[in-house]
Amino acid sequence: MSRRTRSDSSLQGIPEATIARLPLYVRALYALADRDIASVSSEELAAAAGVNSAKLRKDLSHLGSYGTRGVGYDVDYLIYQVSRELGLTQDWPVVIVGAGNLGRALANYGGFASRGFRVAALLDADPLVIGSVIAGHRVRAADEIERVVADSRVMIGAITVPAIAAQGICDRLVAAGVTSILNFAPVVLNVPDGVDVRKVDLSIELQILAFHAQRRSVVQVLHRGERDAGVPAGNGISGRTGRALALNGDGQVAAEAVGT
Amino acid sequence: MSRRTRSDSSLQGIPEATIARLPLYVRALYALADRDIASVSSEELAAAAGVNSAKLRKDLSHLGSYGTRGVGYDVDYLIYQVSRELGLTQDWPVVIVGAGNLGRALANYGGFASRGFRVAALLDADPLVIGSVIAGHRVRAADEIERVVADSRVMIGAITVPAIAAQGICDRLVAAGVTSILNFAPVVLNVPDGVDVRKVDLSIELQILAFHAQRRSVVQVLHRGERDAGVPAGNGISGRTGRALALNGDGQVAAEAVGT
């Protein structure tokens, strides 16, 4: 036993999938707390977070035994425990590089300040933008990256610059000592070991949506086709899938023709 | 065999994980095409996309056999095949509800128009914003959701309104016939079966980063602690983890004291 007070499981090995869901639980818990709900069952909390209750219980069990059998979880207590596990009980200064639309959105983002994150500085390379005030922050020159990181003990950087500039900014952030990077630019960043990069990509999410939407159309059309004995209908669901049909009716052969 | 011209694998069952990576490959392929590279090996493409080459090959194998052994993949041909699979060869009108910072960022997003997505309309509820022009679109009233969806055959909606308003907008989009929703608001949306929701959450990504950053700090501090024979050092790495230490040195007991 010795000095291992921490719940054993938490130091080594909370599954990545679990970690990705913890923020969901924190948010759902805060919503409950706002409604003055003091206690919640795994079933209710799971519903509020949009997951399955067995998964929720298993996730929480990785942090420790914070529930009471027959009763549920104490909302405030669980908020504290999950927040602590995520590191939200401490203060995280973040530097945002790129004061374009996304950088501004981020600086103005409400969930930002409310969970321990604080905008240490908002930087940009454009002389026209430098000096203007956005979300209460005077935009500073991108040249000041190193100074800002050092002065404010920044450990997290958000990159919201155009794709072409992202790797350069990333290199400077890393050189200045930033070890966690949130990348909004649509490029794959190269970083040394020990630096953690997560990316948020609007375009990728849209493309995934498009895939499923297309698949729904195709399936509908195929069902219709089977019923109609194999002749692809010229007009699927109210005309929306016109081009999809042209491509998917015999995609393979069309592809061969185009590609080779 | 009959009428199953499509590559067998593609109609039912491309793994979700594969689909999530296809946009990455498309992007990397376009970057290669821009540099006039006509052919690429799985090793090179994997490096460009930031994945392992075996994974890339397996992913592509789900779409069909589009490579040439001993040579690699034809860049243009592969772009076409992957794009078609994702549904990017057709036109996707998107309605953006919420013309705040995020909505504007989205409307201005370059990767938006370039991959078959088109802003059908940009809506907002604020009378001060309605009528202004953003990214070439005159902002229209949020009341017009139904009309816009019907007139432009919109199948994808992006929700960039405050959390409190998101569910209402979502309901109206769904009622109007939208079946794919990209949600930027930090809430869990309730939708009927058959509607596909994806969420992008800046705050969640930050929290995951914070978790890993904290874990790095804690590990460092613990190593230091072991070396120093068990007494938690008052100051971990250059003072940055002051509060983390207070919490993690004996987190369990501190938690009990606070929580109950």
Place this chain on the structure above:
DNA sequence: CCGACTTTGTGCAAACGTTCACAAGGGCGT
């Protein structure tokens, strides 16, 4: 104080995803 009821925490099996390692297959030099 006890027994019925509720809900947590978890062993287990199935589904899913990743990685290795190599056979199959195609180009290219001779």
Place this chain on the structure above:
DNA sequence: ACGCCCTTGTGAACGTTTGCACAAAGTCGG
């Protein structure tokens, strides 16, 4: 035409994640 060499496509092993189903453990009414 042949054989070498290179790279794809994939079977098989491994690891991770999910979900079921239930024992363990607590509350609460009588």
